Amino acid sequence: MPRPLATIVASGNGANALAAGMRILARGGAALDAVEACAKVVEADPADTSVGRGGKPNVLGQVELDASIVDGTTHRTGAVAALTGYLHPISVARAVMERTPHVFIVGQGAARFAGEIGAERARNLTPSTRALWVEKLREAGETPATIRRRARLLPVVRKTVGEERGTVNFLAVDAKGNVASAVTTSGWAYKYPGRVGDSPVIGAGNFCDSRYGAAACTGFGELAIRGVTAKTAVDRLAQGMPADMAARAAIGDANALDDAAFNIVVLTARGVHAAATNREGRRYAWLTAGMREPLTAPRILVRRSRARGARASR
Numbered sequence: 066m067p068r069p070l071a072t073i074v075a076s077g078n079g080a081n082a083l084a085a086g087m088r089i090l091a092r093g094g095a096a097l098d099a100v101e102a103c104a105k106v107v108e109a110d111p112a113d114t115s116v117g118r119g120g121k122p123n124v125l126g127q128v129e130l131d132a133s134i135v136d137g138t139t140h141r142t143g144a145v146a147a148l149t150g151y152l153h154p155i156s157v158a159r160a161v162m163e164r165t166p167h168v169f170i171v172g173q174g175a176a177r178f179a180g181e182i183g184a185e186r187a188r189n190l191t192p193s194t195r196a197l198w199v200e201k202l203r204e205a206g207e208t209p210a211t212i213r214r215r216a217r218l219l220p221v222v223r224k225t226v227g228e229e230r231g232t233v234n235f236l237a238v239d240a241k242g243n244v245a246s247a248v249t250t251s252g253w254a255y256k257y258p259g260r261v262g263d264s265p266v267i268g269a270g271n272f273c274d275s276r277y278g279a280a281a282c283t284g285f286g287e288l289a290i291r292g293v294t295a296k297t298a299v300d301r302l303a304q305g306m307p308a309d310m311a312a313r314a315a316i317g318d319a320n321a322l323d324d325a326a327f328n329i330v331v332l333t334a335r336g337v338h339a340a341a342t343n344r345e346g347r348r349y350a351w352l353t354a355g356m357r358e359p360l361t362a363p364r365i366l367v368r369r370s371r372a373r374g375a376r377a378s379r
């Protein structure tokens with residue numbers, strides 16, 4: 066079998082970062098390095114309010130970051146959750162994978178570990194995301210001063226959480242056929258402190274296996290955790306299902322659970338890719354060796370039917 070052409074696939078907000086990964090793949094570099102490099106570009110970009118610096122904070126105004134990385138060949142994984150104060154959670158996740166006997170470190174432990182390895186610190190709440198947070202609190206009848214004094218946050222969180230979420234996914238296959246995947250996010254905007262979504266949960270928001278391919282999710286992470294969505298998608302590839310059908314099936318599964326926004330990107334070990342969603346207007350992006358620029362395309366739309374279950378359309 067001929068080797069696949071090196072390819073990186075991303076959620077739509079990752080399009081501008083793909084060149085950073087392709088520079089690595091084009092010189093024969095590893096998929097693992099490529100997905101980390103792409104993720105770092107978006108983490109450092111304050112214009113993306115769903116990832117890294119400039120990501121929207123929790124209800125207390127703290128930017129809590131979740132990230133994970135999977136090496137599909139060795140099946141080593143690393144993840145961090147509710148990490149505060151560092152610029153590149155994806156690199157901290159990779160260090161969890163490579164430098165600790167663990168796979169997942171959260172909260173204060175994650176920040177302590179990031180400090181211990183000399184990870185780059187950052188003030189992730191930017192003036193503009195702070196202003197968005199203050200406005201959200203105002204809508205909920207609170208201010209930064211009142212929310213800090215509140216004993217019970219849940220009544221406020223019920224008002225502050227909506228459909229404002231976001232994440233970036235990168236899936237890559239390199240010229241040697243190694244597959245890797247990276248997911249990084251600030252999670253659900255204005256969430257309860259300590260809430261962890263699917264992005265750092267291996268098998269839920271992120272999974273890959275170099276024999277079959279990779280899958281990663283964006284959208285309502287609780288659904289990907291409940292459905293073990295990324296692992297299920299890769300299992301479907303392993304059973305011989307094409308990428309587009311595996312992507313459709315994942316959205317169908319999510320639609321059967323809830324009406325929330327949900328998206329998936331899928332890449333096979335041969336470099337075939339697809340993406341699906343249950344909301345209008347969502348796109349995804351890819352860059353294959355030899356292409357001058359990334360391309361983006363609409364995701365397959367799988368609507369939720371009125372009855373439980375889903376109906377697929379392009």
Ligand code: ASP
Nearest residue numbers: 230231232252262284286
């Ligand atoms: N999946 C992310 C989470 O639940 C958010 C998103 O992608 O919209 O934290």
